[in-house]
Amino acid sequence: MENNQITQAVRERYAKAVTTGEAMCCPSGYDFDELRTFIPDEVLQVSYGCGTPVGLTTVQPGETVLDIGSGGGIDCFEASRRVGPTGRVIGIDMTDEMLALARAQAPTVAKNLGYPQPNVEFRKGYADAMPVEDESVDLIISNCVINLAPDKLAVFREMYRVLRPGGRFTVSDIVADQPVPKYLIHDPVKWGDCLSGSLPIGDYWQGLRTAGFRGVHQVNAVPWRVIDGIHFFSITVAGYKCSSDSSPMEDAAHLSRYATLVGPFSQVVAEDGHQFVRGVPTAIDSRTAVLFQRECYRRHFLLTEDPCALSPDDPQWSAILPEPGPCLWKGDFAVFTGPFFEAMDDDDHVFRSGEPVEICSKTRNVLSHEGYRDGFLIFNRAGDRASVTEASCNSNGQCC
């Protein structure tokens, strides 16, 4: 299928769904009772997302939020409540029927929220050529849309263009553990089902970084489906457009000239290629200092004005070691989804961003620990139940 045929098939699918209200995609995790207090049922019935717009919990009153592929408007209306009457929300969608529904309900939502007029505007447009001014948006959200766009790299570039320096995105989408083969890509129904258009997770992360984003990391992940051995996940990913502007966060960062990795990783390679070794203070530039103020980094680093070394007996030092016992291979794999290019654990396993690594039962337990949990996607590829034997994990013949 050519790109325009894909787009046409997707548009027809969602135009039809406005009237049928058919169930599609995955559980999103909304509190519908809560949303029903201000959003009409007509909108809630066509909620076709694959996650919750968790980024909205970071929204400040007065901010501008952009929702790519706004559909019936569910996330725009929630954003409308959070930004308050002084904020602004823009929803973009390519399907006239979805836009008509969302526009028709905007006055009701504004009235329910006690606003003098709607602060939400729905614009017709494509995710890869958005009708939005440069550097005009504080937060981009999107819920199960980017996989439907034929040219995802163009969408990522557009996101970078419209976001103001210092802005952020949180998008929920479907990704795969490996490239989706052509016989699925050219299946229009599975494309419309938010499956065939899914990128492998490593390509998704790399595409966002190539567009210019930093701090690209997983916020949440839920297994969705397995088709012909391909694992699909609903994932929520966040990241930032760096800034050198002055703001309270940047002012605090100016005092940070050194970063010391506290763990649980023993070493990491940051997205700019700099290596950090646990306990060793490393000089950082002001741009990195601003970026490392973000929550996804703060738990990994100690940021100081002067060099601060840590030793293993320091209470801030964090290490997660496997329990004693044999290694069992059960078909488990881990994909690193944290905000670094590369990370190493205490058994010298090297995890590269987005690359599946086969792990033994002990490493699986280690990665399930709270300190690691949000940075990995873990799944099992064993078709039948693996006949498990004890083995060594390390080249020295030892178990990890």
Ligand SMILES: C[S@@+](CC[C@H](N)C(=O)[O-])C[C@H]1O[C@@H](n2cnc3c(N)ncnc32)[C@H](O)[C@@H]1O
């Ligand atoms: C799965 S629905 C999700 C709708 C909404 N985000 C939600 O959570 O209910 C996908 C929506 O994205 C729109 N869409 C798909 N591809 C698009 C594209 N390339 N550009 C703009 N909108 C697109 C569709 O028209 C549809 O309304």
